[in-house]
Amino acid sequence: MMAISDHVNIDQFMAGLRRRNPGETEFHQAVYEVASNVFDFISNKEIYHEMQILRRIAEPDRIVTFRVCWQDDQGNIRVNRGYRVQNSNAIGPYKGGLRFDSSVNQSILKFLAFEQTFKNSLTGLPLGGGKGGSDFNPKGKSDNEIMRFCQSFMTELFRHIGDDIDVPAGDIGVGAREIGYLFGQYKRLTNRFSGVLTGKGLEFGGSPIRKEATGYGVVYMMEDMLSRRADHIEGKTCLVSGSGNVATYTAEKVTDLGGIVVTMSDSSGFVYDKDGIDAEKLEFIIDLKVNRRGRISEYAEEYGVPFYAGERPWRVPGELVFPSATQNELNPADADILISNGCIAVAEGANMPVEQKGVEKFVAAGILFAPSKAANAGGVAISGLEMSQNSIRRTWDVNEVHQSLREIMHNIHEQCVEYGAQADSDHIDYVKGANIAGFIKVANAMIAYGAV
Numbered sequence: 001m002m003a004i005s006d007h008v009n010i011d012q013f014m015a016g017l018r019r020r021n022p023g024e025t026e027f028h029q030a031v032y033e034v035a036s037n038v039f040d041f042i043s044n045k046e047i048y049h050e051m052q053i054l055r056r057i058a059e060p061d062r063i064v065t066f067r068v069c070w071q072d073d074q075g076n077i078r079v080n081r082g083y084r085v086q087n088s089n090a091i092g093p094y095k096g097g098l099r100f101d102s103s104v105n106q107s108i109l110k111f112l113a114f115e116q117t118f119k120n121s122l123t124g125l126p127l128g129g130g131k132g133g134s135d136f137n138p139k140g141k142s143d144n145e146i147m148r149f150c151q152s153f154m155t156e157l158f159r160h161i162g163d164d165i166d167v168p169a170g171d172i173g174v175g176a177r178e179i180g181y182l183f184g185q186y187k188r189l190t191n192r193f194s195g196v197l198t199g200k201g202l203e204f205g206g207s208p209i210r211k212e213a214t215g216y217g218v219v220y221m222m223e224d225m226l227s228r229r230a231d232h233i234e235g236k237t238c239l240v241s242g243s244g245n246v247a248t249y250t251a252e253k254v255t256d257l258g259g260i261v262v263t264m265s266d267s268s269g270f271v272y273d274k275d276g277i278d279a280e281k282l283e284f285i286i287d288l289k290v291n292r293r294g295r296i297s298e299y300a301e302e303y304g305v306p307f308y309a310g311e312r313p314w315r316v317p318g319e320l321v322f323p324s325a326t327q328n329e330l331n332p333a334d335a336d337i338l339i340s341n342g343c344i345a346v347a348e349g350a351n352m353p354v355e356q357k358g359v360e361k362f363v364a365a366g367i368l369f370a371p372s373k374a375a376n377a378g379g380v381a382i383s384g385l386e387m388s389q390n391s392i393r394r395t396w397d398v399n400e401v402h403q404s405l406r407e408i409m410h411n412i413h414e415q416c417v418e419y420g421a422q423a424d425s426d427h428i429d430y431v432k433g434a435n436i437a438g439f440i441k442v443a444n445a446m447i448a449y450g451a452v
Helices: 010-020 025-041 046-050 053-057 106-123 143-160 176-190 210-228 245-256 279-291 297-303 332-340 356-364 378-391 398-420 430-449
Strands: 062-071 077-088 094-100 129-134 166-169 237-240 260-266 269-272 307-309 320-322 345-347 368-370
Touching: 010 025, 010 053, 025 053, 025 106, 025 356, 025 430, 046 053, 046 430, 053 430, 062 106, 062 143, 077 094, 077 106, 077 143, 077 166, 094 106, 094 176, 094 378, 106 129, 106 378, 106 398, 106 430, 129 143, 129 166, 143 176, 166 378, 210 245, 210 320, 210 345, 210 368, 210 378, 210 398, 237 245, 245 260, 245 279, 245 320, 269 297, 279 297, 297 307, 332 356, 356 368, 368 430, 378 398, 398 430
Parallel strands: 094 129, 094 166, 237 260, 237 320, 320 345, 345 368
Antiparallel strands: 062 077, 077 129, 260 269, 269 307
16 A cells, blocks of 8 residues: 555645644644654654544644633623633543633644643653633733633533543633632532642642742753753853743742843843842742732832833843743744854743744754753643642642652653754754654554544
8 A cells, every 4th residue: 555655745744734724823833843853753654644643633633612701890791712622632631721811712722732732742641632711811800800701711611621531721811810710610510529620729639839830840851951961050141031930930940050040021021130030039020920910120120120122032142041921932033143142052931932943043053942842841740740639639748749840851851862862963853852752652542542
């Protein structure tokens, strides 16, 4: 029988994907990044072609779309759109965050669910890939408005999730407050106390270090990449974008390891503190963003440092770069500037924050580059451990969870090294390594199930 690889190349594959998913540019970008590595890996492995594995992974199992109707504090009826993209449950229940932001659409959630499938595979835990959310923007809303929205959102979503079916978590716009409201409504509707959401408060089934885990994991990935070159974080100038959970705890762990964080940002611009954002200054940012819900420009006013309105921090010289705000925040021109300014390594804290051409520039320049599916897997890893704790009705000690996180991130690094090694070179292509390592486990499970 003629192998599909004999007459379908990556360009033809992507043309078909774009035809079936018109206008979904973020989704196209995510699939291409994986396919560009996987096509070479499976070129002589007929079973993957025969079973159409990549085509099937790039077609979500299902997408649920629904109306979310709620009432604001003035008594007005408001309508938003809710989603849950269940991409693959080949190796475990669907797992992935909920995002509440005005930018949310089907393309973004499909890209996130697709990425999540490989990220969860890399953790070594039995977790499938999913993602969901709404175009609801919580900024400027009262606590009561957010509660009413979350309750309305869960009134539909609860039909499609469960602790052995689909376990959502938080993401942009969905923090501890929103998870509490969502879980409360799920419990009211089902009369069940189960581990159906992760990122819960410690009082009702949450795990230690869940809020810190993604940021810590990003830094551990960077630490392992540098360590393999007999290098370290200590003393290096570090650029961090964002000021949410991922950015905050990335900055905290970098500082713990002796790095000097000089930038943080939000959607209004970035601050540049050449003396370093130390532990005391970081506490100010946490209070600013979590408790007062203020803007990063207030940091500049407090500490007398420059604030660059409407800009991102990539023109500041730095050796280690941690893009931790949102997708496609770092473009090819930014990559050129960072390379010329002495960047030696990048670890993606956000999901797909570097545009594809930017990634290619970093890789071509020999920059250590950890893609988000590997670097920011620490959050979902602890979510998986939270599910385990819920199943046995026990909360583990913080040190036990922290040790597990460190081991999982090290194992992810080693998988990337194994599959990203370059012939006749000591350089590791971490993008290739992460894509192939994440693909293998999911693909082999799908082959075992047959054509389903």
